[in-house]
Amino acid sequence: MAEYINRDLHELLIRVAGWFPVVSLTGPRQSGKSTLVRHAFPDYSYVTLEDPQTRRAALEDPVSFIRNRKGGLIIDEAQYAPDLFSMIQVVSDERGDAGQYILTGSQNFLMMKSIGQSLAGRVGILKLLPLSFQEAERGQQGQLEVDLFALEGGYPRLRSAGMPSSVYFPSYIDTYVERDVVGLLDVRNKAEFHKFLSIIAQSVGALINISSLSRDTGVSVSTIKSWLSILEQSYLTFSLQPYYANAKKRLTKTPKLYFYDTGLLCYLLKIGSLEQLLESPYLGAVFENLIVSETAKSHLNVGENPELYFYRDDSKREIDLLDCTNSGSPKAIEIKSSRTYHDKYARHLQTVCDEIDIAKDARYVVARVDSTYESKDCSVVSARDWLLR
Numbered sequence: 001m002a003e004y005i006n007r008d009l010h011e012l013l014i015r016v017a018g019w020f021p022v023v024s025l026t027g028p029r030q031s032g033k034s035t036l037v038r039h040a041f042p043d044y045s046y047v048t049l050e051d052p053q054t055r056r057a058a059l060e061d062p063v064s065f066i067r068n069r070k071g072g073l074i075i076d077e078a079q080y081a082p083d084l085f086s087m088i089q090v091v092s093d094e095r096g097d098a099g100q101y102i103l104t105g106s107q108n109f110l111m112m113k114s115i116g117q118s119l120a121g122r123v124g125i126l127k128l129l130p131l132s133f134q135e136a137e138r139g140q141q142g143q144l145e146v147d148l149f150a151l152e153g154g155y156p157r158l159r160s161a162g163m164p165s166s167v168y169f170p171s172y173i174d175t176y177v178e179r180d181v182v183g184l185l186d187v188r189n190k191a192e193f194h195k196f197l198s199i200i201a202q203s204v205g206a207l208i209n210i211s212s213l214s215r216d217t218g219v220s221v222s223t224i225k226s227w228l229s230i231l232e233q234s235y236l237t238f239s240l241q242p243y244y245a246n247a248k249k250r251l252t253k254t255p256k257l258y259f260y261d262t263g264l265l266c267y268l269l270k271i272g273s274l275e276q277l278l279e280s281p282y283l284g285a286v287f288e289n290l291i292v293s294e295t296a297k298s299h300l301n302v303g304e305n306p307e308l309y310f311y312r313d314d315s316k317r318e319i320d321l322l323d324c325t326n327s328g329s330p331k332a333i334e335i336k337s338s339r340t341y342h343d344k345y346a347r348h349l350q351t352v353c354d355e356i357d358i359a360k361d362a363r364y365v366v367a368r369v370d371s372t373y374e375s376k377d378c379s380v381v382s383a384r385d386w387l388l389r
Helices: 010-017 033-039 052-060 060-065 084-095 108-118 132-136 146-152 156-160 165-184 190-202 208-219 223-231 261-267 275-278 283-300 343-355 381-389
Strands: 024-025 045-048 072-075 102-106 123-127 235-240 255-259 310-311 318-323 330-338 361-369 379-382
Touching: 010 024, 010 033, 010 123, 024 108, 033 072, 033 102, 033 223, 052 060, 060 084, 084 102, 084 108, 102 108, 108 223, 132 146, 132 208, 132 381, 146 190, 146 261, 146 275, 146 381, 165 261, 190 208, 190 223, 190 261, 208 223, 223 235, 235 283, 255 261, 255 283, 261 283, 275 283, 283 310, 283 318, 283 330, 283 381, 318 343, 330 343, 343 361, 361 381, 379 381
Parallel strands: 024 102, 024 123, 045 072, 072 102, 235 310, 330 361, 361 379
Antiparallel strands: 235 255, 310 318, 318 330
């Protein structure tokens, strides 16, 4: 058995179970949800609705399924039996204790729909993404190279088993298409969906153009919207919204698309080695995705809802990332894959940040430089230091 990698969310998960009768842990398939909850609650009973027989029992008789089991129960992939949620509400209210049920799920839409209908106010909600850079380094001996992590990504099974991404990701995508996409959407041609995945990978970090995606894939605009929605609901991709301080001055309304895991992104871009990544025309996009997604993870892993944006105006001034999660101290981050810093990288930080009230000590250029230092306009931060902060 592969060695368990301690997750940043571990202690918070235990604390939340001390506050709420029910805890929901969502995240993409194979992000480590089952492993985490079983390590955090070793004395709890465990059932998984991935098992057809167990799922059938939950669907056919949800009352007995819950009544016949004492509190301290983990239900894995709970979204497969939505009627369980009503019984969990009834029984948890009767018992009145905290930490009675731990529910995991890989389909956020179905989980949140059931929670909203039956468990509102009774459930603590957390999200577990693939390993962060910090977690991945903790799980190995020695220092982890940032570029190598960008290539391989953070899926625990891939990392702990030392599995090549060329072996892991084809199986992952096939399983995802079979279980999630085909199950929730009418995907008649799987090849079209695979093509769609490759095309959005090539568009990472760019404004989402649904009409262009429709033309390139040969499917309807409504289908593209549905596919983008299911990718977000399954925690494979997320959108970065444009920032605006005044709604009347909002010039760019279209969000950008990023992947939660750069290993999956590199696989879809057909980047199979570190050498290919460093020579790829997509290096800048992959590095930008890495910094944005790892910034999101850093907040989710402490129970915060990331408030992340990008800035673009009609003067073509752009800032790659605005982190407004802490409203009292927002940060502005330019992201450059270069190993050499140039003053021109910070040219928009000064003017834009003065206008939107971001302090001088909260302006950063994150690059693939060897070390962190202060320049006249900003802090120049190495990727490694940013990911370990």
